[in-house]
Amino acid sequence: MLFERVESEGLAHYSYIVGDGNEALVIDPRRDCDLYQKMATSAGMRITTVLETHRNEDYVVGSVELSARSGADIFHADGHLDYRYGEAVDDGMRWKVGRFEVEAISTPGHTLGSMSYLLRDSGGEPWIVFTGDDLFAGDLGRVDLMGMERAGEMAGLLYDSIFDRLLPLGDGVIACPAHGAGSVCAASIADRKWTTLGIERKRNPKLQVEGKDEFVEKMAVELEMPPYFKEMERLNMVGAPLLCTVADPLPLSAQEFAEAAGDEFVLDNRTELAFGAAHLSGSLSIWLAGIPSFAGWFLPYDRKIFMVDETGDLDKAVRLLRRLGFDRIGGHLSGGMIAWHTAGMESGTINTANVHDLCRRLDRQEKERAWILDVRGDDELERSGRITGAHQIHVTKLPERIGEVPRDRPIYIFCGSGLRSMMAASILRREGLEDLTVILGGLAGWSSARCPVVR
Structure with missing residues (x-):
């Protein structure tokens, strides 16, 4: 038997491949899908089926891509939506995978048509349930995607799905969600990698309720809605372009880069220290590992993206961007900032200081x-403390609240390490603020008597 979980870093997205005999199926694949085919081929199997648990909001699902490469049939949830690919799943549909069987279970709540998939063992007993974005380790899926006016209704549906359809499958059934800790699809997913329905029944805080009314009150809350969700929803209904049709970014000389990127968007994915020392005017700083978490907040879909990359892993940066649907990557600066400077081009700087200096x-x-x-974020302040006198604006809210930052005073920018601070500084610099200093190192070593940390 073949059973593997594939984790997409940054997005904390989990997909799964299940196979037996010479057939395999994949649940919620990511767009760069070579890995699934390699796994199946190595096990002597071919992928025949792709299942989606719901219309995804936070990444480009790879169903169309994987189907084009493998010939697999696609079955999507949320059949009430106008999908342009695949076949809608109905409650109770079944698929054979060698000796095993997978059954679709309607579990609305996160979306109206969310589906879970129950894998039964060779004896027909419930074994593993793939819960999509309904049930996570330590949390449940958000119910505000259709707006707060319907959040109560969606929470009620989720209650019925969890308590009437999933938990009755049995405490020993393994639960495989579509996300782990760090996902924007729930507020506080636990960091345990594997869980069961029994563990969640006993330990999931959202399930410790007396009844449906208390559950709805606890769940019907509004969470942050990244702007890129809308584009993901669109792409995941029409089907994203096949990657073979998407052009790779061209290496450009300094002069070519300056000419091509002039009216477009420049993304710099170097470290905060490298960006602070020298960067192109108007560029946005997002370090490589931060692309999955922050590109969707700040990058445009209607402009080409040009990249400054000195990580030695440009392919990874491009792959992370494409998982979020950013296909218009026009080119990258060949030779990096050394080539830029030796061509006589101008660059900017942003001051840095360590926490002890401040x-x-x-x-x-x-x-x-x-x-x-x-x-x-608020959760970090609760865990680590608040600096007396500091002004908190979460980095994702900075563009809409930039008017609160004074232009006639020196600004010291603070986060947990300096990476998000440099990103914030690049946003402020793009808006014309000049007197900026990024504080390196976060709260570690903070010892100001005048501005103490309050916990």
Whole structure:
């Protein structure tokens, strides 16, 4: 038998391949889908079926791509939507995989047509259930995607799905969700890699309720809605373009880059220290590992993206962008910033300072007009503490709240490490703010008497 979970870093997306005999099926594949075919081929199998648990919002599902490569049939959930590919799943549909059988279970709540898939063992007993975005380890799927006016209704559907359809399958059934910790599809997914329905029944905080009314009250809350969700929803109904039709980014000389990227968007995925030392005017700083979490918040779909990359892993950066539907990558700066400077091109800088330096400056009152911008999230402030006098604007909210940042005072930008601070600084610099200093190292070592940390 073949059974593997594939984790897509950054997005915390889980997909699964299940096979037996000479056949295999894949659940919620990612767009760069070579890995599934390699797994199946190595096991002497061919992929015959692709199943989707719901219309995804946070990444481009790879069903169309995988079907084009393998000839597999696609079955999608949310059949009430106008899909342009595949066949809609109905409750109770079954697929044979060698000695095993997979059954579709209607579990609305996260979306109206969400489906879970139950894998039965060779004896017909429930064994593994793939719960999509309904049930996670330690959390449940968000119910606000259709707007808060329908969140209560969706929460009620989710209650019925969890308590009437999933949990009765048995405590010993393994639960395989579509996401792990760090996903934007729920507020607080636990970091345990594997779980069961019994573990979730006992330990999932969202399931510790007296009844449906308490459940709905607990679940019907509004979470952050990244702007790229709309594009993901569109692509995941019409089917994303096949990757073989998407052009690879061209290596460009400094002069070519300057000419081509002039009216487009420049993404710099180097480290915060490299970006602070020298960067192209108007470029946005998102370090390589941060692309899955932040590109969808700040990058446009209607402009070409040009990249400054010195990580040695441009292919990975492009792959991460394409998982979010950013296919218009026009080129990358060949030779990096060295080539840019040796061509006589201008660059900008952003100051950096360590946390001890800022503490000393604050306590000596040399910077009485200093304005500390904390771009961490509320959950981080609860865990690690708040700096007295700091102004908190989460980095994802910065573009819409940029008017709150003064232009006539020195701005010290603070996060947990310096990476998001440099990203925030690049956003502010693009808006014309000049006196910026990124504080490196986060809260570690903070010792300001004038601006203590309050926990």
